[in-house]
Amino acid sequence: MDVNYIDGVLLKNLVTAGANNLQANKQIVDALNVFPVPDGDTGTNMFLSIQSAVKEAQKVDSNNVGKVAEAIAFGALMGARGNSGVILSQLFRGFAKSVENKERLNALDLAYAWQEGVKTAYKAVMRPVEGTILTVSREGAKAAFQAAKRGASIREVWEACLAAAELTLLKTPEMLPQLKQANVVDAGGKGYCFILQGGLRFLEGKGEQISVHEEAVVSEDADAVQAEIEEADIPFQYCTEFLLRGVNLPVEGIKKELAGYGDSLLVVGTPELLKIHVHSNSPGLVLDYCCRFGELDEININNMKIQNRRLAKTDEIEKEEQKNEVKETGIIAVAVGQGLIEVFKSLGVDYVVEGGQTVNPSTEELLTAVNSVNAKNVVILPNNSNIILAAEQVKEMTDKNVLVIPSKTFPQGMSAMLAYNPENSLPRNEEAMRSALENVKTGEVTYAVRDSIFDGVEIKQGDYIGLYNGRIQTSGRNKQDVALKLLEEMVDSDSELVTIFYGEEIEKDEVENLVDQIKIKYSDLETEVVYGGQPLYYYIFSVE
Numbered sequence: 220m221d222v223n224y225i226d227g228v229l230l231k232n233l234v235t236a237g238a239n240n241l242q243a244n245k246q247i248v249d250a251l252n253v254f255p256v257p258d259g260d261t262g263t264n265m266f267l268s269i270q271s272a273v274k275e276a277q278k279v280d281s282n283n284v285g286k287v288a289e290a291i292a293f294g295a296l297m298g299a300r301g302n303s304g305v306i307l308s309q310l311f312r313g314f315a316k317s318v319e320n321k322e323r324l325n326a327l328d329l330a331y332a333w334q335e336g337v338k339t340a341y342k343a344v345m346r347p348v349e350g351t352i353l354t355v356s357r358e359g360a361k362a363a364f365q366a367a368k369r370g371a372s373i374r375e376v377w378e379a380c381l382a383a384a385e386l387t388l389l390k391t392p393e394m395l396p397q398l399k400q401a402n403v404v405d406a407g408g409k410g411y412c413f414i415l416q417g418g419l420r421f422l423e424g425k426g427e428q429i430s431v432h433e434e435a436v437v438s439e440d441a442d443a444v445q446a447e448i449e450e451a452d453i454p455f456q457y458c459t460e461f462l463l464r465g466v467n468l469p470v471e472g473i474k475k476e477l478a479g480y481g482d483s484l485l486v487v488g489t490p491e492l493l494k495i496h497v498h499s500n501s502p503g504l505v506l507d508y509c510c511r512f513g514e515l516d517e518i519n520i521n522n523m524k525i526q527n528r529r530l531a532k533t534d535e536i537e538k539e540e541q542k543n544e545v546k547e548t549g550i551i552a553v554a555v556g557q558g559l560i561e562v563f564k565s566l567g568v569d570y571v572v573e574g575g576q577t578v579n580p581s582t583e584e585l586l587t588a589v590n591s592v593n594a595k596n597v598v599i600l601p602n603n604s605n606i607i608l609a610a611e612q613v614k615e616m617t618d619k620n621v622l623v624i625p626s627k628t629f630p631q632g633m634s635a636m637l638a639y640n641p642e643n644s645l646p647r648n649e650e651a652m653r654s655a656l657e658n659v660k661t662g663e664v665t666y667a668v669r670d671s672i673f674d675g676v677e678i679k680q681g682d683y684i685g686l687y688n689g690r691i692q693t694s695g696r697n698k699q700d701v702a703l704k705l706l707e708e709m710v711d712s713d714s715e716l717v718t719i720f721y722g723e724e725i726e727k728d729e730v731e732n733l734v735d736q737i738k739i740k741y742s743d744l745e746t747e748v749v750y751g752g753q754p755l756y757y758y759i760f761s762v763e
Contacts, residue, residue: 224373238417240420241265248262265304295307296312313332333363337356351408352410356384366379388408462495463493545593548595548598552600554632582616600626602631604627607625607627628661628759635653662709666684699729703740
């Protein structure tokens, strides 16, 4: 299909076609993990992010490309999961900012918007790493701009962008040694290429779908959580959600006013488009107040005392366990596995967001958690390197003071909690918690999902592998032997305590046998055993 410009409808179709293509190929992206472990989730994270963008775009009843781009950016941000998902949302954010006052785009507008998206994405990352989706998107945008300046058509500009992105993707192993060693290209960059590929196919008349099959992400404990919500005393009966469209909306003023109408308040977006959520006993007053500033859209009011479980899940109604007195500091931790969740709660965490290696929580889920904690300051423990960036995005979306302690593992998060003292000031706690991250070593035992050679360690599919310090230290066919060899790499003369968190697939007698062998080998080492219940990882070791 030859087109001279991109309007709102075409932009919707292009992004939707990109989402469809990524959905069809996300398992390929998931498999591009540096380590051959069963937790590759980049493709899934990116798809869930762009799926959210498509859902928002489809709500826009306008052919204005600026308005559609704004909705896409908003949806992508709210659905952003994992590092690549957050970066993708920032690419959309910069794109939308570039076209906010345009009815439609020509080829040069498109190329310039791609470049602005790249600039925004780079700014969002504290320490940008080349050889990732950042590099792939940058080189694609650069080639598109050069083609547009030569007078290329929209389809030709898109082709140039995709060709350069794919060429750069092939070079990513030369930019990142980890990729070269694992013999894979960057997963985020690959996902981005699938999105561009889907858009190009639509321009060529090969991708006529204009909807995305929605994939729900449901917590394993969703039914239990919902049952608790239904039994709880709900002080504010009506869950009220809507969009507010206007010009120069007084975002902070609206937040301040609506805080007096109920609880679970969420006001996010831009001065032109706000998504508002509040639990209130007077939804009519909420709507009446907001009508003063603009137009209301997508109004949804539900009686939380009588709505069924499915509707409750859809509206993400959560159990409200708020005390009358606002705390100075509340703490949120990300964890997966019944045992690990209970450990964090016992250490004083106010809110546990279920997630980890297999399912990274979205920015919106973390934001909901922040708004649910009745505290002036909120500390987030991501407990996974792939969740830190999503957590950082929350800072810009709430009027609470949010502090992210960059814990990359569950033991690091626990160590940080043990260093936390509610009687101390936030700066003092931040210093103590950050310092505590360095005082614990984390090891993990899982299995290989493909043949590989990593750091000289030959790995066969199905082998048990031991990871420590971000590297595969050992592999073998016997789970217990791998666990003991991993501990050899972790334990030194300064080690005093090893804590074993055993996963959902480990029987009690297995872990008891392992402890016996550890005690024989390390007679001076104190050993603790805790049921973690985590999936995929048989053992998580904490050595202090």
